[in-house]
Amino acid sequence: MDISIQKSSIVNRQSSIQITGSKSEANRLLILQALYPQLQIKNLSNSDDSQLMQRALASIENTVDIHHAGTAMRFLTAYFSSKEGREVVLTGSKRMKERPIGILVDALTTLGADISYLENEGFPPLKIKGRKITKSKVSLKASVSSQYISALLLIAPTLENGLELTLDGKITSVPYIKMTLSLLDQIGVENSFKANVINVSPTKEVKPNTLVVESDWSSASYFYSIVALSNVGTQVTLSSYKKDSLQGDSILAEIYTKFGVETEFKNNSIVIKKTSSVNSDSLTNLDLSNAPDIAQTIAVSSFGLGLQCQLTGLHTLKIKETDRLEALKAELTKLGAKIEVTNDTLTLYRATSIIDDVQIETYNDHRMAMAFAPLALKTSITIKDADVVSKSYPDFWNDLKKVGFQIN
Template sequence: MNIALQKGKVNSAVIAVELPSSKSISNRLLIAQALSKKTFKIIGISEAEDTRILCQALDAEHNELNIGMAGTAYRFLTAYLSLMEGEYCLKCHERMQERPIGNLVEALQKLGAEISYTGMEGYPPLKIKGQTLNGGQVELKGNVSSQFISALLLIAPYLREGIQLKIKDALVSAPYVDMTIQLMQRLNVIVRREDEQITVLSGKYATKEAIQVERDWSSAAFFYAYVALGGSAIELKGLQRNSIQGDAFCAQLFKLLGVETTQLPDCLLVELDPNFETPKEIEIDLTDTPDLIPAFIVCASQIVQRLHIKGVKTLRIKESDRVQALKNELEKLNIELIEIDDNAIRVIGQRSSVKSLIVDVYNDHRIAMAFAPLCQVVDEVLIKDSEVVKKSYPNFWEEFSKVAILMKMTS
């Protein structure tokens, strides 16, 4: 299904928007809950497709599992199933078979796991023979995916000797590892981090309190972009500045584009500063928050003349090659994205003079949502394959229709 967007006529000074629950938090808690034999309750689990797939896999009564495009679920399950007695075949979508998993598999194998590749070496699909693991010392590269580290940490309490994990190279998306550690500690597991060494003692996840999942900060970025491009003020219901999510940096990031954030009792108020002086150039390193990059780049390309961003390396192994996807789609707006190296890009921005835009989304939810706010500056934006947003934000179009005119069209 394609969706055509036009600038909406907003009848209220402030629009209230419902954000989804964080799938990052939900997925971590679901693995911990499964390991604990469901001894604690989770409130507000994400309804994202990725989380739904993980739930189904954890509850499955068969040993052949197809995880589709759910990257986090695939990595977490690789570690989890290594501990579960039985033989498992962990399948996935073709794109996932292009996303490396070798570093995680090698680390698990050093801990005693029996895992083999059924296709290309270092990539999914996998065959896993689950068994009790001793644990102990292990090294893992930090510059490929923080999810590999989180996957190991989550199972660590259930290894006989716990784990002493040494992170090699610079850690990408570090706040996601911090999130994992904070959730584990909340579930009364002993985790200690000293520089690049993380120690987890053998134990069990347990808490008498139900765990509430936070609203998702990465999903807020698309509404921040809408405001930055001249949209009305937004109330993001349930969202809190005080968050364990690294993507809460979104508020600071979009302040560079004139968006102010005010914490209210039950929401965040997001509005454009009328006195903001637009910078000609922005240079920033977003290594820690790669999920914010698509929304920020697309939005900033309409506001600043030159944009320099570091930390894009991991974007190349997401649901799509997001660097290439952004380059292709921005070119339709006569905006040049220049690849400086594999980790840095430059964008030469300008206010669009294009009257209509057709966006290819590359089966990538964040690409689809990143271009939606452009209906503020382009007469009509047509998003192809709009249903891809269900991966993280199933109700995105329903919520975005509060600020834009939506017309659903057949493919």
């Protein structure tokens, strides 16, 4: 499905949107619930990824297909490895078979897991024979995706001797590691994170507990972009959010002050408001190694506002649903941007005009579709394969209509 969005300013200047639970939190909690069934979860994400995770955990089939869900692939690789007596083939989409998994598989096999590759070495599909894991010490390069690290930490309390995980080098995506450890804290699992060593104690049982998933900050980013590209005085209220969020993307509240947007935390909601214009000569220079998923949104916001930006710490974007850096370069260039990318940086130069009525390719990537949609405040655009948003935010287009976008 392709959609066209007419150029317009927001009609509803004071809108309220309820955003579903964080996909990152939900998928971690689903693994923990599978390991400890006495746990209950509220405000689960309604994303494709979380629904695929639920179906995979409930499946009794020998083959589990998680399609495009990268988080599910990583977390389930660890989960099935630790399920003694369970044998499963874990596979996914064509793109998933191009996304590396070798770092995690190597770590798990070091611990004693039985995993083999069915097609290409280092990539899904995987044949996993679950077994009792008794080894407890393993090392990973600290710069790897936090999902590899979290996959190990989530199963750690159910391992015979727990886990001592050493991270070599400078750690990236620290907030996502801390999110996982905080959720372990909440269910009563002892853990520590000192210097570059994480310890998780073995825990046979946890107390019955109901955990509420905070709404998704990555999804909130698109409304920050909308408000940033709107007139002074425009505001949107989003729920449910908290100031002491576990999600790394909550840094949005600080970052978007650079774009004239202020955030007020009020009654489990955030009120985001455009309070000032921005100086077009300013340069937004950000290290997003702790929050790479909001890079696309920030780049598009900067372009729409005619600002320069330099974003670093983006090396994990090369192996997402698409190569997000090259995809951003291709689509922003269509719109008239001058942009340069490397393996881990993006440099956008100030644009003086925006080309009208451009078709944006989404590359099977939900964040490409959602990041570019706010540009309809500056120019009419068409988003190709628009239903890709269901991967993380199925209600996205309906919510855009609520704030006044004219969508065909």
